[in-house]
Amino acid sequence: MKAIAIDDEPIALEIVRSHAAKVPFLDLRAEFTDAFKALEYLQKENIDLIFLDIKMPDISGIDFFNSLSKKPLLIFTTAYSEHAVTSFEMDAVDYLLKPFSLARFIKGCNKAFELYNFRTAPETQDHLYIKTGYEQQKVLFEDILYLEATGNYVTFALKDKKVLSRSTFSEAQNLLPAHKFARVHRSFIVAIHQIDKVERHQVTINHKTIPLSEAYRQNLTSLLH
DSSP states (O other), X not given: OEEEEEOSOHHHHHHHHHHHXXXXXXXXXXXXXXXXXXXXXXXXXXXXXXEEOSOOSSSOHHHHHHHOSSOOEEEEEESOSTTHHHHHHTTOSEEEESSXXXXXXXXXXXXXXXXXXXXXXXXXXXXXXXXXXXXXXXXXXXXXXXEEEETTEEEEEXXXXXXXXXXXXXXXXXXXXXXXXXXXXXXXXXXXXXXXXEOSSEEEETTEEEEXXXXXXXXXXXXXX
16 A cells, blocks of 8 residues: 655654554655645655645645545544544544554554555445444445435435435445545535536435535546546
8 A cells, every 4th residue: 555644744754654664565655744745746646545744834734635636545643633523524544643653553554454455446346235223234336326424324315215324424435435436525425427417516416416515526526537
């Protein structure tokens, strides 16, 4: 799994480099104290995972990541806890609070690797199982129109019915192949092939309008091309 690290503090990058060297499935390709040099690198290279600081001089890690049209997996490395909710909304794999231990670093990397393996799994997989009460219900990807977060539940809107699952939105998203589904709002994920129309602030699927947030528009546009 190819990774880069971005942090304006060289000592923080040294720690990431040292920890990363001990993770056998992780290949740390580059480190940057300048976010804009990292942006140039990402325009030329395909990277699977970014270790990203949040508070940097010229641009925040949050704004930096939101500016990317093609978004790798993300692990925040920061000394500040107040952005944890935002990281959850951005579907960050993990949120490592400095100073973090090697064990905590490896735990985050393991989570990223599991998700990486799922996203790169063969396209022959055509379904998932979702938890409904005490049962696991099989759902075909082609039958899903969209997902909606509803409190502590996620509603899977299918072609012929709706299925309510008790799970977090991030857990539900991690079950879906990234090339077939896109998050368009903090509360909505849509099946790309089911989209009938894309407008500035909304998408339409099967006569239902779904809000499209600015933070997710670029990623959706890149997947439609």
